[in-house]
Amino acid sequence: MSQTANLHIASNVALPSPRSMVAEIAPTEAQTAFMAQSRREIREIIFGSDSRFLVVLGPCSIHDPEAGLEYARKLAALSKELSDRLCIVMRVYFEKPRTTVGWKGLIMDPRLDGSCDIPAGLKLARKILRDVLDLGLPTATELLDPITPQYIADLISWSAIGARTTESQTHRQMASGLSMPLGFKNGTFGHISPAVNAIKAGMQPQTFLGVSEDGVASAVTTSGNPDCHIILRGGEDGPNFGADDVQETIDALEAAKLKPAIMIDASHGNCAKDHRRMPDVFREIVRQRVAGQKAIIGAMLESNLVAGNQKFPQPLDQLTRGQSITDACIDWETTESLLRETHRVLG
Numbered sequence: 001m002s003q004t005a006n007l008h009i010a011s012n013v014a015l016p017s018p019r020s021m022v023a024e025i026a027p028t029e030a031q032t033a034f035m036a037q038s039r040r041e042i043r044e045i046i047f048g049s050d051s052r053f054l055v056v057l058g059p060c061s062i063h064d065p066e067a068g069l070e071y072a073r074k075l076a077a078l079s080k081e082l083s084d085r086l087c088i089v090m091r092v093y094f095e096k097p098r099t100t101v102g103w104k105g106l107i108m109d110p111r112l113d114g115s116c117d118i119p120a121g122l123k124l125a126r127k128i129l130r131d132v133l134d135l136g137l138p139t140a141t142e143l144l145d146p147i148t149p150q151y152i153a154d155l156i157s158w159s160a161i162g163a164r165t166t167e168s169q170t171h172r173q174m175a176s177g178l179s180m181p182l183g184f185k186n187g188t189f190g191h192i193s194p195a196v197n198a199i200k201a202g203m204q205p206q207t208f209l210g211v212s213e214d215g216v217a218s219a220v221t222t223s224g225n226p227d228c229h230i231i232l233r234g235g236e237d238g239p240n241f242g243a244d245d246v247q248e249t250i251d252a253l254e255a256a257k258l259k260p261a262i263m264i265d266a267s268h269g270n271c272a273k274d275h276r277r278m279p280d281v282f283r284e285i286v287r288q289r290v291a292g293q294k295a296i297i298g299a300m301l302e303s304n305l306v307a308g309n310q311k312f313p314q315p316l317d318q319l320t321r322g323q324s325i326t327d328a329c330i331d332w333e334t335t336e337s338l339l340r341e342t343h344r345v346l347g
């Protein structure tokens, strides 16, 4: 290729193949069985044969694996206690979509210093996911780069397509080939139609350009993912967790001949990114469900060991352990009491 054709590519380095990385950091039989069982349980919640309330919660992003695992241990213990009424899934988010620019997550930049060692990030992500599954916690993540699933999807119980990519054909095609239940967020302005359209596209077979398990560019044909649902996350035009928003969403899903299964995110646009508002938003979501709104299958929370968030980048030795470097989160104490309260009111 001529030099002018490559003007803006600074480097292009081959990655290890997905097959070799999965073999190197292979799941145990017990991890695979637990992951499959957790997918089944989430699917049953989406389709109504399991009446438990699904709660997807955890850090906005994992940036310190050790603190992330401390959080996971606390959540795993609580999850076992509350599992008769709550199906708790931990956010183990490694890919961050940015509004403009910023740290893009542990897979893209595992050393948090701009060195962007993607192979090391993928390996680290696999190790953390295995550790979380070992604790008996189902795993949730946002899948952002369309090549990432080949490297980590075998360790994921539930995934999301984010507000910034729900409208993207690439992500809808990717979703159509994923084997786990998956939520599409409404758009960043709060409009639900991109998510409704995304569910329709994600449920259909698709053919597109991808990468094989051997890391070779390939034409991929999928059979469609029947386990898609919507996530209301509010937006720049305001929140959308109220009873009217839920009814409008049910109407839109039914008009599209889709099952009205709705998860509501108490973070992001629904709390105007103010973590102090998150508990009351969550309580209102649960109140609607307790009042009989069965279309609400679950809710999402951004939660960490320490409340709020901190400026990033800053020197790594000055970071507060267990506090988000992306969106502000509620702390562990608030999380625990909110989940116990939810368990009580669902009884």
Ligand SMILES: O=C[C@H](O)[C@H](O)COP(=O)(O)O
Residues within 6 Å of the ligand: 060, 096, 097, 098, 099, 100, 101, 102, 268, 326, 327
């Ligand atoms: O959930 C995380 C953030 O809301 C998302 O990654 C966008 O973040 P940004 O607006 O700070 O870039």
Ligand SMILES: C=C(OP(=O)(O)O)C(=O)O
Residues within 6 Å of the ligand: 060, 093, 097, 142, 161, 162, 163, 164, 185, 233, 268
């Ligand atoms: C980026 C996220 O959400 P959203 O797509 O709603 O902004 C997230 O859940 O981390």
